[in-house]
Each structure stands twice: as structure tokens, then as C-alpha cells.
């Protein structure tokens with residue numbers, strides 16, 4: 001009691017330095033109950049500049065976590081299934097429930113990879129041709145448009161990139177000096193990352209990896225760790241046992257290790273963004 005009176009008095013006269021150990025009010029913790037795996041999307045698709053379709057999911061206005069995050073947003077960079085995959089939209093909605101406005105650009109101009117093998121479009125689908133058509137010279141400008149929408153139209157000052165599979169590579173690219181644009185990154189089972197893209201990161205990076213991933217093998221994961229260590233910034237690598245590539249989006253919820261892995265990767269991402277965008281809560 002006495003110390004709080006003294007503290008108040010000192011604050012009035014501006015004599016107290018901010019206590020680095022003090023808790024900020026950041027709206028309290030979250031748990032995995034806000035992560036939706038099935039259901040209806042809560043956000044909406046809109047067109048922004050450059051004919052870019054984006055899915056936007058706003059945070060719940062009344063959540064105590066929303067106001068402390070009003071200057072921050074999550075840029076969700078999807079896997080090859082893009083906005084056609086329900087789980088990508090539900091993941092955005094789940095990040096929004098954590099208090100972050102979440103924007104998901106359509107990285108594939110309306111033609112993502114077919115996620116359903118019964119889809120007639122899957123008959124002639126060629127993965128190599130698809131990947132060749134979506135290299136950084138094509139994808140970087142799409143992401144740059146999404147970032148300028150966040151910073152310019154929505155007045156967002158801090159951006160967290162959350163990338164999955166195909167999008168994981170770009171989550172790291174946007175915390176490189178070039179093309180840049182984001183302030184912190186999380187990547188789940190990223191594919192196709194070059195050594196330069198990993199060693200070039202200059203912002204905090206968190207990675208969630210599957211232990212059975214043919215696109216990010218155990219050997220490559222070890223290299224990734226070494227390159228992040230060499231990059232010299234803050235990083236984190238979590239490996240989820242009993243998970244395949246894609247688990248952080250398309251987990252099979254009848255397999256306990258996959259459900260637990262998807263929840264863990266989601267909480268890992270939110271914890272990382274809270275730490276570096278919002279501060280200690």
C-alpha cells in the first residue's frame with residue numbers, strides 16, 4: 001500500500017523510470033480454444049489495389065486483447081491451396097480472435113493448387129509448372145501490395161508475417177532487408193527456402209517444423225538452425241513429433257499428435273508475435 005502511494009506520487013512528478021519487469025496490460029493470455037479447425041469463415045474477401053483479392057478477418061472489438069494490438073496486424077501467407085482452403089481462412093479468424101487484424105492475400109490470382117483431387121481442375125495440374133509460375137518475381141509484388149494496404153489504408157505500424165509451406169518461404173523473405181516489409185516472422189513447415197533467405201533474416205523468426213516432412217527434412221532443419229544462429233538475431237525452432245508436412249494448417253484431427261501439433265504451432269506463433277510486437281503481458 002505504502003509503496004504504491006509512493007510510486008503514484010513519484011509518477012505524478014515524473015521521477016520514476018519505467019520498470020522493465022513491470023507487466024503491461026496486453027489483454028491476458030490465450031489458449032488453443034480460440035483455434036478453429038472446422039466451421040464457417042468469419043472474415044470477408046475484398047479487392048484492394050492492383051486487382052488483389054485479400055481475405056480480412058478483424059479482431060473482436062470487445063476482446064481485451066484487441067486494443068493493445070490496434071497498431072499491429074498479421075499477414076498470413078498461405079500454402080499453395082490459398083483462399084480456396086477453408087482451413088486457411090479459419091486460421092486467419094483464429095489469429096483475429098487473438099486480437100490481431102489478419103489479412104490473407106490471394107497469392108495465386110484466383111487459381112491456387114486444387115486441394116481436392118475430385119476437383120476437375122486437378123486433372124491437368126502440374127506442381128512443377130505451378131511452382132515455376134509463382135516464383136519471387138511474381139509473388140513478392142503481391143505481398144508488397146498487401147503490406148502497403150496494411151500500412152497505408154489501414155494505418156498499421158507493425159506487421160507479423162505468418163507463413164505456411166509455400167508461404168513460409170515468403171514469411172522469411174519479408175524479414176530480409178529485401179524485399180522486406182514485415183517486423184517479425186513465423187513459418188510453419190516452410191518449403192523451398194534458400195540458404196541466403198535464411199541467413200539474410202534481420203528480424204525475429206520462429207519456425208514450427210514437422211518431424212515427417214519430405215520438404216523440410218531433419219538434415220535441412222539442422223542447416224536451418226545453423227543459418228539462423230549465424231544470422232545473429234532472435235530465433236526459435238519447434239519440432240512437433242508425429243506430424244507430417246502441412247500439419248499446422250491441414251492437421252488430421254483424428255490423429256492426436258497432429259491436433260496437438262497444430263495447436264502448438266498456433267500458440268507458438270501468437271506467443272512470438274505477442275513478445276515482439278506487443279511486449280510482455
Ligand SMILES: *[C@@H]1O[C@H](CO)[C@@H](O)[C@H](O)[C@H]1NC(C)=O
Pocket residue numbers: 051053106109110
Ligand atoms: C483480377 O483478378 C482475378 C482473380 O482474383 C482474375 O480472375 C482477373 O482476371 C483479374 N483481372 C485483371 C484485369 O487482371
Ligand SMILES: *[C@@H]1O[C@H](CO)[C@@H](O)[C@H](O)[C@H]1NC(C)=O
Pocket residue numbers: 120121123124
Ligand atoms: C486436360 O488436358 C487435356 C489435354 O490437353 C484436355 O483435353 C482437357 O480438357 C484438360 N482438362 C482440364 C480439366 O483442363
Ligand SMILES: *[C@@H]1O[C@H](CO)[C@@H](O)[C@H](O)[C@H]1NC(C)=O
Pocket residue numbers: 071155157
Ligand atoms: C495512425 O496511427 C497513428 C499511430 O501509429 C496515429 O497517431 C494516427 O492518428 C493514426 N491515423 C489515423 C488516420 O487513424
Ligand SMILES: *[C@@H]1O[C@H](CO)[C@@H](O)[C@H](O)[C@H]1NC(C)=O
Pocket residue numbers: 252253254255
Ligand atoms: C485421418 O486419420 C485417421 C486415423 O488414422 C485415418 O483413418 C483417416 O484416413 C485420416 N484422414 C485423412 C483425410 O487422411
